[in-house]
Ligand code: HEC
């Protein structure tokens with residue numbers, strides 16, 4: 050039974066003449082039992098689950114001391130931080146955006162953004178998104194820094210509050226079916242210090258990313274990504290991705306994580322520091338150091354002298370994320386899904402959402418030096434090239450351009466979002482908001498916001514029959 054599934058997919062692979070792929074999976078399939086209807090997504094790290102914990106379950110190789118470290122990391126990731134001085138659960142604030150990693154990445158996924166439900170910054174001490182602010186010349190504001198912290202501990206004021214208003218426009222497919230796009234207009238009010246004039250402000254909003262395949266992303270063969278950038282020139286479709294080279298901790302490398310591939314690693318230290326105000330060895334100063342109200346908390350008897358979390362604990366959080374299994378593809382024998390896969394290649398989606406990549410032999414190294422060799426030498430199906438692409442500035446007058454520069458990435462450039470696990474987002478997180486700021490309310494809207502280098506591909510989708518478009522959506526939901 051298992052071999053049949055593979056043969057079927059391999060036959061498809063050959064008929065669309067796309068790279069290597071499922072042949073490599075056959076090797077992994079000798080060691081893993083693949084249930085009928087499923088397909089491997091990350092070699093031996095694949096988990097065969099389609100429930101709300103599909104993103105949040107460890108790979109089967111996690112055992113022994115790794116299992117206890119996984120549990121510790123899982124707890125530190127989800128435990129609600131408070132403003133106390135405890136190293137286990139304290140250190141929150143003075144200002145923050147979320148109170149635990151899991152508050153924004155619920156079930157290791159993408160927590161429902163408060164943008165649509167609350168019109169911007171959430172109440173009750175919680176916001177699901179990150180708001181980056183800068184002057185129009187790229188410089189940062191002294192009293193606000195890089196991230197606008199829209200929540201604060203008792204006795205301290207949030208730095209400001211975000212508001213969003215959506216502007217709607219209806220469009221038609223050539224066959225007459227209509228779709229609607231919602232363009233967000235963001236404003237910030239209640240600045241705690243100097244008010245910033247809108248003419249001097251660039252503000253970009255990000256909803257959380259799904260934590261599917263974080264270990265694989267860290268173990269990825271960088272030379273394969275660089276080769277894609279060098280070769281991924283499809284002038285007939287106007288597609289050419291590029292690497293966001295980033296220097297962090299004195300090392301320059303291929304940026305992989307974040308919506309603009311603006312980080313080399315899984316940003317554990319930055320997440321604790323910048324998103325929650327939890328100080329650590331890499332970021333020993335409070336994130337609002339030097340700002341008007343940083344010392345408010347110490348007036349209330351909180352000590353800012355000790356670090357809020359140890360490097361060992363942060364490494365366990367890194368281990369937890371990198372040891373999570375990747376949900377297998379589902380419904381691979383469904384006729385509509387098989388047709389949809391064919392349409393995905395016909396529309397050239399795979400020139401950016403690259404189906405098959407490989408991890409390097411050694412696997413990955415965590416932030417304090419622990420190795421995860423199990424992540425090495427695997428065939429993976431992230432549906433991403435992890436490269437930057439110009440996504441256009443035209444649709445509704447702005448397109449996806451946020452005017453915000455991250456490393457080498459310009460305002461109109463975004464990292465291809467990996468699509469593995471995307472079909473389970475609704476089950477895991479209870480919503481279907483997509484794209485970097487959650488403006489797309491379903492997969493069709495997500496595709497129809499594609500412009501720039503993806504314009505030709507988007508138009509190929511647009512021109513398909515309704516049945517073919519539906520099939521492609523069914524295929525994406527099988528990922
Ligand atoms: C306030 C909400 C919030 C909190 C709290 C938060 N994150 Fe995130 N996270 C985000 C958002 C939003 C992004 C996308 C950022 C971007 O594009 O710049 C993100 C991105 C990431 C990524 C990149 C994922 C990818 O696919 O490239 C990692 C890894 C990550 N977060 C880990 C963490 C960890 C670990 C913690 C806790 C220490 C944490 N986050 C806490 C909102 C949050």
Ligand code: HEC
Nearest residue numbers: 396398401438463464465466483484485495502503506510
């Ligand atoms: C030129 C490269 C490119 C092509 C071609 C392309 N995409 Fe994308 N795709 C991206 C980038 C970059 C993003 C992230 C944009 C953002 O978040 O603002 C993205 C985002 C998405 C998302 C949203 C993912 C999420 O979780 O938020 C979906 C779904 C998607 N693409 C599907 C498709 C489909 C289907 C096609 C073919 C019709 C396609 N893409 C063609 C680059 C591309």
